[in-house]
Structures are given as structure tokens and as C-alpha cells.
Amino acid sequence: MYRVFLYDGTFEGFLTCAERILSVDIDIEKLRIENKSTYQPMFFDTAVFVNANKGISNMLKERIIKKADKNTFKKIYYCFLSEVQNKEMYIYKYIKLVLKQGKKVKYFYHDDVVNFVEKVSKSVSREIGKYMGLMRFNESEDGLLYAQFEPVNDILVPISYFFRGRLANFRWIIHDKKRGKLSFYENGRIRFLKKADLKTAFSNEDLLYQNLWKTYFKTMTIEERKNLKLQRQNMPKKYWKYLTEKK
Amino acid sequence: MDILEKLQILGAAAKYDVSCASSGSKRETNYGIGSTFTAGICHSWTDDGRCISLLKILFTNECIFDCAYCVNRKSNDIKRATFTPFEIAELTINFYKRNYIEGLFLSSAIKNSPDWTMEMLYKTVYLLRYKYQFNGYIHVKAIPYASLDLIRKTGFLADRMSVNIELPSEKSLKLLCPNKTKESILKPMEFITKVGEEERNFVSAGQSTQMIIGATDDSDRKIITLSQNLYKKFKLKRVYYSAYTPVNDDPRILKVEKPPLLREHRLYQADWLIRVYNFTADELFEKDENLDLEVDPKVMWALRHLDRFPVEVNRASYEDLIRVPGIGIKSARRIIKNRIFHSLDFDDLKKIGVVLKRAKYFITCNGKTYERHLIDTAPEKIKLQLIEKRVAEQKVHQLSFFDTETFGSVITGEI
Ligand code: SF4
Numbered sequence: 001m002y003r004v005f006l007y008d009g010t011f012e013g014f015l016t017c018a019e020r021i022l023s024v025d026i027d028i029e030k031l032r033i034e035n036k037s038t039y040q041p042m043f044f045d046t047a048v049f050v051n052a053n054k055g056i057s058n059m060l061k062e063r064i065i066k067k068a069d070k071n072t073f074k075k076i077y078y079c080f081l082s083e084v085q086n087k088e089m090y091i092y093k094y095i096k097l098v099l100k101q102g103k104k105v106k107y108f109y110h111d112d113v114v115n116f117v118e119k120v121s122k123s124v125s126r127e128i129g130k131y132m133g134l135m136r137f138n139e140s141e142d143g144l145l146y147a148q149f150e151p152v153n154d155i156l157v158p159i160s161y162f163f164r165g166r167l168a169n170f171r172w173i174i175h176d177k178k179r180g181k182l183s184f185y186e187n188g189r190i191r192f193l194k195k196a197d198l199k200t201a202f203s204n205e206d207l208l209y210q211n212l213w214k215t216y217f218k219t220m221t222i223e224e225r226k227n228l229k230l231q232r233q234n235m236p237k238k239y240w241k242y243l244t245e246k247k
Numbered sequence: 248m249d250i251l252e253k254l255q256i257l258g259a260a261a262k263y264d265v266s267c268a269s270s271g272s273k274r275e276t277n278y279g280i281g282s283t284f285t286a287g288i289c290h291s292w293t294d295d296g297r298c299i300s301l302l303k304i305l306f307t308n309e310c311i312f313d314c315a316y317c318v319n320r321k322s323n324d325i326k327r328a329t330f331t332p333f334e335i336a337e338l339t340i341n342f343y344k345r346n347y348i349e350g351l352f353l354s355s356a357i358k359n360s361p362d363w364t365m366e367m368l369y370k371t372v373y374l375l376r377y378k379y380q381f382n383g384y385i386h387v388k389a390i391p392y393a394s395l396d397l398i399r400k401t402g403f404l405a406d407r408m409s410v411n412i413e414l415p416s417e418k419s420l421k422l423l424c425p426n427k428t429k430e431s432i433l434k435p436m437e438f439i440t441k442v443g444e445e446e447r448n449f450v451s452a453g454q455s456t457q458m459i460i461g462a463t464d465d466s467d468r469k470i471i472t473l474s475q476n477l478y479k480k481f482k483l484k485r486v487y488y489s490a491y492t493p494v495n496d497d498p499r500i501l502k503v504e505k506p507p508l509l510r511e512h513r514l515y516q517a518d519w520l521i522r523v524y525n526f527t528a529d530e531l532f533e534k535d536e537n538l539d540l541e542v543d544p545k546v547m548w549a550l551r552h553l554d555r556f557p558v559e560v561n562r563a564s565y566e567d568l569i570r571v572p573g574i575g576i577k578s579a580r581r582i583i584k585n586r587i588f589h590s591l592d593f594d595d596l597k598k599i600g601v602v603l604k605r606a607k608y609f610i611t612c613n614g615k616t617y618e619r620h621l622i623d624t625a626p627e628k629i630k631l632q633l634i635e636k637r638v639a640e641q642k643v644h645q646l647s648f649f650d651t652e653t654f655g656s657v658i659t660g661e662i
Contacts, residue, residue, distance in 0.1 A: 107585055109598035133290040133300075137345045145344060163346075169280050169380075170344060209341045212254055216302070219258040221294040224492055224506055230296025234289070244347070245291055 004047040006036040007088075011080050013052035018092050019060040020050055022099075033088035064095065068103035078121035078128075081154045090116045124153045131159050134235070136244050137172060139206040145172035146200055148242055156183055160190050173198070210244050217245040248328055254338070256328040260308040260319055261354055263492060280340065280381050288349050301352040301386065302342050306330055306367055310356035314413070315423040315497045316462050319356045323495070329358065332371035340379050350384030350406070351375070357390060365393035365401070372404045384452075391431040395438050399449075402442060406452040407484070410436045412477070415470045419463035422499055440481045453484035460514060461507040462491040462500045468532040471517050475528045478521070488514045513538040520544055523576060524569050541634045546572045549609055550626040556609040557616065561590045572633070573606030593617055605633060 003026060007013035017033055036049060064073050076098075079091055093113045097105050108114045137145040145167065151159075156176045160183035163174065168188070175182040180195035202210075240246040289298035307329035308319045318325065335353065342348045353371060357364050368387050375381040386407040389398045402408055410432055414420045417429045439454050456477060460470070474486040490506035517538055520526040524545075531538075531548055539547040549556065549572050558567050560582060568579040578600045585591060585599065592612050597603055607617035608629045 107581070107588075109595070129288075133288040133346075133349075135346050139345070147346070166346075167280075167344060206345075209345060212251060212338070213342060213345070213347050215251055216254055216258050217291060217293065217299070219255055220262050220297075220299060220303070222262060222297075222492065223295075225295035225297075225508070227296040228294060231292045231294055234292040234296060234298070243291070244345075 001044040002030055002032045002042070002046075004032045004034055004039070004045045006034055006039055006047055006049040008052050009035045009037055010052055011077060012054060012057040013050070014080060014088065014091075015057035015060045016053045017050040018095055019056050021092065022060075022096065028093065028096075031089070031092075033092055035088075060095075064098055068098050068105070072098055072103050072106070075117055075121040078124040078158075079117050081124050081158070082120045083153060084120055087120065090120075124155065127151055127153050128155050128158055128162070130239065131155065132162055134239050134243065135159070135163070135174070136242055137167075138200065138202045138210070138244075140201055141203045143171065145170050146175070146198070147172070148175040148177050150178040150238075150241070151176065154179065156181060157192065160185070160192075164188075164190055214245050250334060250338070253328045253330055253334070254304070256326055257305045257308060257330060258303070260305045260356075261303045261352070263489060280343065280379065280383070290346065290348055300349045301384065302339055302348045302350070303352040303354070304330070304335070304338075306335070306353060306355035306364065306371065307358045308356050309358040311359070312357055312424070312426040314426070315499045316459060316491060316495060318494045320495070330371075332367060332374050335371045336374045336379055336381075339375060339383075340381060343381070343383055348383075350386070352386040354388040355390065361390045361392035362394055362397065365390045365397040369397055369401045369404075372401060376404045386452075389435045389439065391427055391435065393435070395435065398435055398438060399442055402439060402450045403446075403448060405450055407455060408439055408450045409455045409457065410439070412436075412456045412458045412473070412486075414463055415458055415460075415465035415473050416463070419465055423462065436481050443482075454481065455483055455485040455487060457487040457489055459491050460488050460511055461503055464501060466535050467510070467514060467517070467537040468528065468535050470514060471521065471531065472528040474518055475521050486518060488518070509540050510537070513540060513544060517544040520548075525566065526570075542630060543572070545570070546605065546630075546633050550630055553626055557611045558609060559611050559614070560596065561586050561613060571606055571609045573602035573604065573609070575600070608632075 005017050005021060007017040014033070021031065021033070032045075034047075039047070041047060061073060064076065076091055076095065079087060079094075090113055094105075094117045097108075097111070097113060101108075105111070105114055106118065131149060131151065135147045135149060137147045139145055154176075156174065156179070160174055163172065164185060167185070171186045173182055173184050175198065182193050182195070182198075184191045184193055235243075287300060289300050291299040293299060305319075307327075308325070309327045309329060310317075310319045310321055313321045335351070339348075339351045343350070353368055355364050355368060368390070372385055372387060375385065384407075385405050386409065387401055387405045389401070389408050389410045391410065398408070412432055413424060413427065420427060420429060420432075436454070436456070439450060443449050443454065458470070458473075470488075477483045477486055488511050490508050490511040491500075491503055492506045493500070493503050517526075517531055520531065521528060526548070531544055533551070538544050542550075549570070555567075556571075558571055560568070565579055565583060568574050568582060569576060574582070578596075581599045582591065582596070582601075585595065590613055591599075593603065593607075596606070596610075596612070603617065608624065610617075
């Protein structure tokens with residue numbers, strides 16, 4: 001028999017939920033936190049839905065940063081972006097530990113919860129890092145840049161903020177094809193939108209630059225050093241689908 | 248000639264240049280196009296596994312000089328091409344906004360005169376920064392013999408500049424680059440260091456250089472000693488080593504069948520030891536010799552100094568810890584932080600990230616060795632255990648072509 005707390009799937013919702021549970025101190029063995037949209041009710045469980053609340057989630061965020069540091073909070077956020085089973089309970093336990101012990105938890109190599117958060121957040125961070133380089137934009141006739149990707153983790157938000165700094169002077173869309181959502185940037189502002197059927201027509205100029213890039217890419221290989229295994233190791237096949245140079 | 252063909256020729260001509268790093272820049276602005284990212288980003292990997300980060304091209308491959316090892320030398324009968332500043336600016340911006348690249352690495356052969364060439368490089372960068380308002384990363388070569396004034400003007404627009412040292416000794420330089428003198432290389436290098444110290448916003452990501460390995464008979468000791476001096480005297484950010492790929496059949500060049508990649512790899516490791524681990528060249532080498540190809544330079548050093556081991560992990564200083572093969576900077580720091588809480592055993596070390604396979608011959612935990620009798624083993628026997636049987640080709644590439652610092656824990660190059 002579990003007490004189940006449901007949240008709306010957002011990070012804010014999750015933090016609100018976590019804050020609620022922290023304040024009532026429930027036996028951790030009898031507790032579950034689940035995304036409402038994937039939750040399958042069990043007969044003996046009691047489930048409550050916790051509404052996302054910006055104020056409450058911010059409070060918890062500040063508390064974590066004050067007790068530990070920004071980096072620790074970032075790990076929590078990144079870990080949340082993963083789609084690893086049961087991440088909620090791990091993160092909840094981690095938050096509890098951080099609020100007690102501060103940032104030194106990162107040295108708790110023995111601790112399964114710490115190990116989980118370290119490992120998962122690192123893999124999310126690595127994926128964000130990869131896409132910083134491997135995202136490809138195509139330009140349409142009216143100058144809109146369009147990129148599509150299918151990330152393992154739900155990283156549309158952080159990656160969009162990265163490109164806001166980089167492509168500030170342009171209008172662009174980043175489309176997460178796997179989750180059917182996208183970010184649209186214009187005039188300094190990013191909007192996150194649910195799916196849309198996008199027609200993607202590239203300009204002739206874009207085709208020219210695609211071609212130039214492919215040529216350059218081929219040219220840069222030093223035949224004497226050819227090493228396709230290493231290439232695949234650094235740039236696994238799963239990324240190739242949207243890579244101009246690999247098409 | 249159309250832009251595609253130019254890109255082919257002038258990209259191919261630049262591809263042996265190894266410095267792909269695009270990190271460490273502090274350029275901060277909030278207008279215009281682009282940003283630099285302190286960690287450096289790879290945008291693709293070529294079929295040889297090297298990271299593509301920058302659009303690396305020559306302005307021209309027409310050259311008035313005749314360096315023995317160079318494809319572009321005057322006496323070679325090859326296809327020649329020259330960009331215009333406008334063409335390069337357009338390429339850079341259009342590649343950048345599609346996220347193909349992190350920025351531009353502009354080098355050049357010497358056409359007409361050193362000043363003419365440097366002026367063209369300056370014009371290109373000027374165009375990018377002012378007309379296109381490009382804030383991304385730019386690395387420009389300083390041309391030997393070019394006027395210092397031009398170099399100065401360029402340096403205020405670039406994130407990084409580099410003058411290639413080309414070869415590890417003056418003797419080799421004389422032999423293979425009759426047109427270049429030691430002064431023609433060191434003078435601009437010194438100048439860039441000096442201005443960089445006096446002025447803000449001058450090559451804010453620092454200066455680097457590159458030398459060719461294996462075309463001459465210079466020893467690794469000579470090479471690493473030279474690098475050490477370059478780091479000290481000119482405060483260079485990086486020295487890059489480039490295993491010579493035979494492109495010309497020239498009697499002055501040592502016969503090489505294949506580029507000496509493993510040697511290049513070992514040099515990067517030794518370089519790392521002098522930059523980050525406080526080793527000196529004189530400690531690493533006993534005579535005028537090369538690095539051991541079978542084991543990494545730290546192991547080579549440790550085996551020659553077994554009297555300094557074993558090191559007791561629970562008491563040793565940071566300086567002693569980082570000299571243990573298998574313990575890197577990161578694990579040494581972790582050891583020190585952790586042993587405050589409780590004394591460490593071998594299991595803890597493993598979790599911390601120590602490579603016990605190597606470290607076990609050189610450490611004790613609370614007076615105990617990992618397995619019995621390990622410590623008394625003779626150096627030759629330890630070495631036999633530590634020989635990297637097939638230093639996987641891939642590993643060789645990886646270390647040498649990444650700016651190892653920029654990738655933090657992913658590829659630390661720690662040894
Ligand atoms: S000056 Fe540069 S481009 Fe010209 S031959 Fe020498 S190395 Fe080659």
C-alpha cells in the first residue's frame with residue numbers, strides 16, 4: 001500500500017510535490033511520486049494530485065541552492081529531464097539528503113541515490129553538450145532557421161536557451177520530433193509550443209551551403225588517419241539522421 | 248573559380264593544422280551574431296575521428312616560400328586558389344548560423360609578401376567583426392615577417408593568434424625552411440605575448456603554436472624542453488604537435504612511411520605532465536632520448552624512481568599523489584577531501600576513480616599493499632604488466648586532437 005503523489009509532469013509540478021511531502025514527513029518506503037499522465041492506479045493505493053505552484057517550487061529551489069549550491073540544483077534539474085524509470089523517488093531522496101548535508105553529498109560515493117543522480121545528470125548534460133554541436137539548422141526562403149532532433153532526454157528547454165545566446169539575431173525553431181513539441185524564437189523571446197505540422201522548404205541558398213558544408217566535411221578527412229570507429233564513438237549513429245554532412 | 252572549388256582546395260590545404268580548440272575565450276557582448284562558449288564545442292567528427300569545431304581554411308595556398316615539408320611550397324605543382332575577405336566572411340556567417348561551426352580558424356600561405364597576406368587576414372577579420380557583427384570564435388595565424396603593426400591590429404579582433412614554431416630546433420628549421428629564421432618566428436610570438444600582457448581584449452583566448460614531429464631527428468627531450476620554455480617564456484596556452492604526414496618526397500626530410508601517431512600521443516601526454524602536473528622536462532628525461540612508446544610518460548618516470556614509492560594514500564601530499572600512475576588531478580583532489588572523513592581503502596579508491604590496475608604497484612592504503620609482494624617487484628616486471636599492448640589507434644587520435652582541457656571529465660587526458 002502506497003501513498004501516491006501525482007504531479008503534472010513539469011519540473012515545477014514535481015518540486016511543488018516534493019516540497020509538500022517534505023513538510024509532512026512520510027515514511028519513504030510507503031511513498032511514491034508519479035507523473036499523472038503515466039500513472040496506473042493500483043487498488044490499495046491512495047493517490048492525490050498536487051497542483052504545480054510557482055511560488056512553492058521556487059521556495060524549494062532557493063532552499064536547495066542556499067544549503068548546497070547552484071550546481072547541485074542543476075544536477076537535480078538535469079536528472080529530472082531524463083526519462084529513467086522511477087527518477088522521481090531518487091530525486092526526492094536526493095533533495096532530502098542535500099537539505100540535510102549540503103553540497104558535500106557529491107562525495108558520498110557509497111550512496112546509491114547520490115550515484116544515481118550523478119550518473120543520470122551527467123548523461124543528460126552530455127547529451128545537451130552533444131546537441132550544442134550537432135544541431136543543424138536549415139534556412140527557409142523567408143530567413144527562418146529550422147532544426148529538428150530526437151533527443152533521448154527531454155532537453156528542449158535548456159538547448160533552446162543555449163541557442164538564444166548564440167542565434168540571437170535570427171528567428172528560429174527547434175523541433176523535438178520525438179515528443180512532438182518545439183521552441184520558437186523571435187525578438188529575444190522563446191515560446192514553447194506543442195506540436196505542429198511544419199512544412200519545411202529550404203531556400204536554394206540553403207542547399208548551396210548544405211553542399212559547401214558536405215564538401216568541406218569530406219575534405220577535412222586525413223586519409224592516412226582514417227578511423228571510422230572513432231568517428232562513430234564520438235558521433236554515434238543515432239545523431240546522423242539530421243546531420244547535413246551524413247545525409 | 249567557384250566558391251566550392253576554392254573551399255575544397257583551401258580546406259584541404261589547412262587540414263593538417265591540428266589546433267582545433269575553440270575554448271577559453273572571454274568575448275562577451277550582447278549584440279550581433281554568436282557567442283563563444285568557454286568549454287569549446289565539437290560540431291562534427293571527420294572520418295578520421297577528429298573533431299571539427301572551426302571552419303579551418305587558408306586564405307590562399309599560393310606561396311613565395313619553399314618549406315620542404317609543406318604541400319603549398321612554391322616548387323610544388325598544385326592547384327592554387329585565393330579567397331577574398333568577403334567570401335570568407337559569407338562562408339563563416341552562413342556556416343555559423345546553421346550551427347556547422349563554432350567559428351573561424353584562418354591561416355594562410357604567403358602570397359605576394361608577408362605584409363600583403365597579413366593585411367588580407369586583417370581585412371577578413373575586420374569585415375566579420377564590424378560589418379557582420381560576428382562574435383563567434385576567431386583564430387588567426389600571424390605571418391612570419393609581417394609588420395608588427397598589422398599583427399597588433401589583427402590581435403584586437405581575434406580570440407586567439409598563433410605563430411607556428413614549425414620545427415623543434417634551429418638546425419632543423421634551417422634545413423627545411425630556408426626562408427624562415429628563428430627570429431622571424433620568435434619575434435611576432437614575443438610581440439603577441441607582450442601586447443597581450445599590456446592590453447585588454449587582445450587575443451583574449453591567448454596564443455598557441457604548433458610543431459611538426461618526425462620530419463627531423465630532434466629527440467623528444469628537445470621537443471618537450473622547447474615546449475616548456477615556450478610555456479614559461481611566452482605564456483603560450485598550448486603547444487600542438489603534429490605527426491608529420493609525408494606529402495613531399497624531399498631528401499632533407501627523414502623517411503617516414505606513416506605519421507608517427509603514437510609518438511605524437513606520448514608527446515601530448517608529456518606536455519600535459521609539464522603543464523598540469525608540475526613535472527619538468529629534466530625530470531622526465533635522463534639523457535637526450537625519446538619517450539617510451541610502450542608505457543605512458545608518467546609510468547616511465549615512476550619506474551625510474553621506484554625509491555619514491557610506495558606512496559601512502561592516506562597521508563601523502565597532493566604533489567606526491569598526482570605523481571602516482573593511475574591517480575589524476577581529479578582523483579587526487581577527491582582523495583584529499585575524502586580522507587578527512589575516514590581513512591581510505593582500495594575499494595574507496597576505485598570509487599573515487601583511481602585506476603588501480605596501474606596505481607597498485609605504487610601505493611599503500613594504511614600500510615597495506617593491494618596484493619602481497621606487489622611493491623618489491625622489479626621495474627622491468629612492473630613494466631611488463633603495464634605495457635599498453637595495443638594502444639588502441641583510436642585512443643591515440645583522441646588525445647592528440649582534442650583540446651583535452653576543454654572536455655573536462657569526458658576526455659581528461661589524465662594519466
Ligand atoms: S611559408 Fe607556410 S605555406 Fe609557404 S611553404 Fe612554408 S609552410 Fe608552406
